Amino acid sequence: MTDTILVTDQGFGPDDFDAPIAALNDAHPGCGIDLASSNDPNELAGRLADIPLIRVDFPSFADGRGFTIARQLRLMGYQGRLRARGHVIADQYAMARRAGFDEVEIPADLAKRQPEEQWLSRADWRAHDYQARVRGTASGRIAAE
DSSP, X not given: OXXXXXXXXXXXXXXXXXXXXXXXXXXXXXXXXXXXXXXXXXXXXXXXXXXXXEEEEESSTTOOXXXXXXXXXXXXXXXXXXXXXXXXXGGGHHHHHHHTOSEEEEEHHHHHHSOHHHHHTTSSTTTTOHHHHHHTOSSSSOOOO
């Protein structure tokens, strides 16, 4: 039995990443990398194509540095699997997806307190974009005039 749950737009599921995940300084090509919220994503410049998964730690649900890291990694051209891990709550799922995360890994006890339905209600993360609501577009793109 696992003590974490993987959250995607389809709901809860097991972790299907089967390669090792190592700390930034211990990583080798082909393995996933754990990034602390205090790490600078620029440390991965030139290596992004060799990293199948980057897991960004959220030490507290009030710590938003992970969202910035995700956005920066995507702007740097990272196309691999990007995972938020730790203290991310269901209310933050849409923001995590918009920042560039593909999935969120949460502790099993959080999954009990915030069941799958709460996460799925935010799975249409483009619809929960306040900027899109202000502009009157569901996808977040400016409508053609």
